[in-house]
Amino acid sequence: MFFRTFSFLLFLAFSFQISAQNKQISLEEIWSGTFRQEGLQALQSLNDGQSYIIQDYDREKSEMRVDIYSYKSGQRTSTLINSADIPELKYFQTFKLSEDESKAILGVDIQPIFRRSTRGIYFVYDIKTKKITRIDEEMIQEPTFSPNNEKVAYVKNNNIFIKDISSTQKTQVTTDGVDNKIINGLTDWVYEEEFAFVRAFEWSLDGNKIAFLRFDETDVPEFSMDMYGRYGQDLYPSQDAFKYPKAGENNADVTLHIYDVDSQKTNQVNLEAYEYLPRLKWTKDENVFSVQATNRHQNELKLYFVDTKTSKAKLIHTEKDNAYVDVTDDLTFLEDNSFIWTSEKDGWKHIYHYNKKGKLIDQVTNGKWEVTSYYGYDRQNKRILYQSTETGSVNRGIYSIKLNGESKRDLSTKEGTNSASFSADFTYYVNTFNSVKTPNLYTLNLAKNGKVVREIKNNDVLENKLKEYQISPKELSTIKVNGNDLNMWMIKPLDFDASKKYPVLMYQYSGPGSQSVSNSFMGSNDYWYQMLASKGYIIVTVDGRGTGFKGRDFKKVTQKELGKFELQDQIDTAKLLGQRDYIDENRIGIWGWSYGGFMSSNAIFQAGDVFSFAIAVAPVTSWRFYDSIYTERYMTTPQENASGYDDNSPITHVKNFNDDNSYLLIHGSADDNVHVQNTMQLIEALVQENKQFDWRIYPDKNHGIYGGNTRLHLYNLMTDFITENL
Template structure:
C-alpha cells in the first residue's frame, strides 16, 4: 500500500470516528437555548473614553458594571438590583449626558415590535437615590441634555418631570386613543420608519420638539384575542393599508420657560411624512427630514426655534424611493454628515450648515452599511462597508477629505464596531460561518488588537459536538445577473447520489440572507435537515435584495414579487441541472416577505417546485401597510396591475404541489386576513393544502413551546413531501 493511500485511509477513519462521536442537531436543542451566544448587553462607552459599562444579568439579579477598556478589569459596580427592592427586574438602562443619573426600566410590557410600556426610575449615581418617574406605566422617557428633566409619553400625551423640584407637568392635553398621539409614533411609523420616540430635547434643555399624529381618518383594524376567558376580546388600532388615509402629522416646539407651544408651518415642503426630527448643535435650530407620500423626495429642513420659520437645506430625490436612516450627524460648526445613494452606491457626504456640498467622503462600487461617527480631534470618520465583498462587513476610518483610508478590521466575515467616547478604542464584534461572536478591544488609530473580551469558545466547543456541514458560498448566474448563493450539503455528501433541494429566502427590498455570518436559529434547522434528512439547502439573494448597488436593489420597483420570483425559479431550475440534485424533489420556504415569495414560487413555478411552506405571508400587497408598500409599489389606485398580477391569490389555480400555510391569529403586522383570503381562494379553486393558525401569536409566532411546535410541524411536512 502506498503512503498516500495509507494517509487517506487514516484521514477518512479519523473523520468517520469524529462524526460518529457527534450528535445530530434536534429541534429541542435549537429552541431550548442550546446554541445561545454570549453578548455584551447595554454596552455604553463612558465620557472619559477610558471605561465602558455593561448590564450583566444573572439568576440572583442584575448589575451595571464598569470596566477599564485597556485592562478589561471591572472597576466598579454602578447599580446592583439586589440593593434596589423597587426594581424587581432590571431590564435596561440609559445614562444622562453627564452620566450623573441613570434611567432604569422594569416591568416592561410589549405593545408592538419596538414599543413598550414600562415602570421607570431615575438613579442618582452619587447619592444612590432612586426616584420613580411616574406611578403609572409610561413610554419612551428621555433625559434633557442637562439631565435635570425627563420627557415621556403617557395616554397619547406628553409630560415633563423636573428632577430638581420633583414636579411633573403635562404639556399636551388632546391625546386620545385611536385619534390623537403626541410625541409617540403611530403603528405604521413605528414599524416602517423604525422609531417610537417622536420628540427631542434641544441642547439647552429648554425646548422640546415633537410630532403630533392625527389618526382620526385612518381606518381601524380589529384583531380577536382569544385568551383564557369565556369571551374573546378585541385589539382595535389604526392601521393604514396601501392607498388608505394616513395620520396627518404636524411638527411642534414646546418652550419650557414660557410654557407655550408653537406649530411649525411645513406646507411649503414635502411634509406628508415626518420620519425624523433632530436638534442640531445650535440650541435654536431643529432639523426635520420630510418626505412625500411616494417617499421619492426627502427634504432636510432647518427650523429656527426663535421665530419658528423653516428653511430647505437639502433635497434628495430618486426615481424609486429615498431610504430614511439615522446617519445624519452634526459637527461642532453645524456642518453635517449625510449618506446617499445618488452616485449609485450608498456613500458618505459632508455638507456645510447651509446645505452646500463640501465633498463626497467615500466612493466606489461598494456600500457604506453603517456610519459610526466623527472624531473632532483627528478629523477621521468611522464606518462599516462592503469593500471586502457584499457578503462581508469591515470597519474603516477615513479623513473627512476622503483621503488616508484605513481598514481597521482584519478578519474576513462580519465586523461591527462600538467606539469609545473619545475614539481611542473600539470594541469589534466579529463573526463568520466558522466563528461565533468574538468581542475584542482594538485601537481606533490602526485597528491593533489590545485584548479579547469574549470569544464564545464555550459555544464553539458545544457546536463542534454536533454534526454540521459548512456553508459553501458562491454565485449563480441567472437572468443576466450573478446572484449570491450558499449551499449546505449533507456531511456525508456523495456526488454520485441525488438529493432533494430545499430553498430558503426572504427576498424583500434591500434585504440579505446570504452573508458570511454566524448561525441563527434557521441555520441550525437547515443543518439539521441537511444532515438528518439528506437534503441540500440552497439560499439565493435575487434581484431587489441589498448591498449590490442602488440599481440592483431598486429594479423591483412597482413590481414586488415579479423579478424575485423569476430569480428563485430560474435558480432552482439551474441547480436541478446538477447531477446530484433530484429535479423531481424541489421545495422552498420563507417567512413574511419570504412566505409571499414561497407561495408565488409554488403557484407560478408549478413545474419547478413540488412543495412550499409559507409562514405569516403577505398574500396581496393591498392588505399591507401604506408606508412600506407604497415606498416600492406606489398606491393600488396608481398601480393596480403591479399589486394584482404578482399576488399569490391571483395564481391559486396553478397549484400542483404540496403547500403548508401558517399564520399567527394576533399578527398586528401581516394580518391573518392575508392567510384567510388565500385560504378562501384555494378552497374555491378546489386545491388541497395544509394550514395552521397559532392562536394569539404575533408576526414572530413565539412563546412557550410555540416555536418548537411550529418547526416540528414544518419538519414533518418536509419529511412527508420532499
C-alpha cells in the same frame, strides 16, 4: 492477551470518536438553546472613553447592578448603580444615564406594546446621593432627561409631560391625547414599524424647548384582532384594535410643534407639502432644529432647518430618486453645523459632507461598494468610522477615513462579518467577528489602526461541541442568473456523493434591500438546515434582484412590481440547479417567512412545473393588505398601480396550483404586522378553486410565532411536511 486487550480498547476508543462526531442535530436541541452562542452583554461607553458599563444581575446576592469596567484591562473597577443601595426598589429592568452621568432613569414593570414600544414605571435615581424619585404614579413611555438633567419629559396617555426633578412639579405640555385618535410625542404603529421611530420629541440643547410631533389618527382606518386567551381562564375572546393605514388608505395627519418651557407656549412649524416626518434632530445651534420630510411616494426626501425663535423652516437639502429614497439615521452635525449624510445618489450608498447651507463640500467615500453602517465622527482626529462591503457584498469590514475622503484605513483583522462598537472618545472599539466557519469572536481594538488589544470573549466551547455533530460546510459561491452573478450558499449532506441525486430545499426572503447570503456564522435556521442535510437534503439560498448591497440599480429594479423579478430569479435558479447531475429536478421545494412566504406562495402557484413543494409562513398574499409606508415606498398606491398589486399577488394565481404539488400555509392569529387576513383570504381563494393544501393557525401568536413550545411545534410541523412531501 495484552495485545488483544489493547487492540480492543483502541477499537472502542476509535468507535466512540466516530460516534461522537456522528450525532444528528435535533429540533429539541435547537430550540432549547443547546447551540446558543456566547454573547457580549450590551455595553455602554462612559464619557471618559476609557470605561464602559454593563447591567448585570447577581443571583447569589439578588442584586441588579450597573458595573464599570476598564476598556484596556476588561476588569471591573467599580459599581455605578446597585439595587442593594435602593431600598425602594428590589430590582430594575432598564436604566438610562443623564448626559453628565450623575443621574439615571430606572425602569420597572416594563411591558411591550408593539415591536419597539414599551410602557413602564420609571424613577429618577441620583447616583451620588442615592435618592430616588418616582416620575409618575402611572405607567409612562419614553422618559428622557433634559440636557441639564434638571427635568424629565415623558408621554402618558398620548400626552407629553415635564417633571422638574428637584421640585417634583409636573407640567402637562399637551392635553388633547386620545387613544386611537391623537398622539403627542410618540409615533403611530406604522411609523414605529417602518421608520423604526418611537419617541417623537426632542429637547433643545439648552433644555428650554421641546420639538415634538402630533399624530391625528382620526381618519385612519382601524384594524382589530381577536385574542382567544387560555383555556379555562378566558371564556370570551378579547379584541385588540389599533389604527393601521393599509396601502392607499388615509395616513395620520402629522404636524411638527415647538414647545417653549418657560412661556409654556406651543407653536406649530409650517412646512411645504409632505406626507411623513420620519426623523427629528437638533443641530449644534441651540436655536436650530432639523426635520426630515418626505412625500407619500417617498421618492423625495427633504432636510429642513427650523429656527425655533421664529418657528420658520428653511429647506437645506433635497434627495430625489426615480424609485425611493431611504430615510437616513446617519445625519451628524459638526461644530460649525456642517453635516455628514449618506446617500445612494451615485448608485451606491456612500458618505457625503455638506456645509450648513446644504452645499456639498466632499463625497467622502466612493466606489462600487456600499457603506452599511455609519459609526460616528471622531472630532479629535477628524475621522469618520464606518462599516462597508469593500471586500465583497457578503462581507463587512470596518474602516476610518478623513473628512475630506483621504487617508482611509482598514481596521478589520479578518475577512468575514465585522461590526464595531466604539468608545465615547473613539480610542477603542469592540469588534465582533464571525464567518461561515467561525462563531462570534469579541476583541478590543485600537481605533487608530485596528490593532487587537485583547480578546474579550470567544465561542470555543460551541466550536468544540459542534465537532460532535454532523456539520456540513456552508459553501459560498455565485450563480449566473438573468445576466447577474447572484450570491448563493449551499449545504450538502456530509456524506455527499456526486453520483447520486438529491432533493433540494430552497430558502429565500427576497425583500427589498435584504440579504440572506452572507459570510456569517450559523443561526437557528442553519442548525435546522444541518438537520435536514443529515436526512439527505441539499439546502440552497440565493439572493436575487431586489436584495441589497449590490448597488442601487440591482436593488430598485423591482420598483412597482414586487414579486416579479425576485420570483423569476428563484425560478431560473431552480432550473439551473436542476441541470446539475447530483440534483433531482423533480424534487425541488421552496420556503420562506413573511416576504419569503409571499415569494414561496407565488413560486408554487406560478411555477408548479419547477417547484413541487412550498411552505409559506406568515405570508403577504396581497400588498393591498399591507401598510402604507412600506408598500407604497416600492409600489406607489393601489389606485395608481393596480396591476402591480394584482398581477404578482398569490391570490391571483391559485387557479394554477397543481394538486400534485404540496403546499403548507402557516400564520399566527395575532400578527399585528402581516395580518392573518392575508392567509384567510388566500385560503378562501384556494377553497373556491377546490385546491387541496395544508394549513395551521397559531392562536394569539404574532409575526414571530413563538412562546413556550410554539417554535418547536412549528419546526416539527415543517420538518414532517418536508420529509413526507419532498
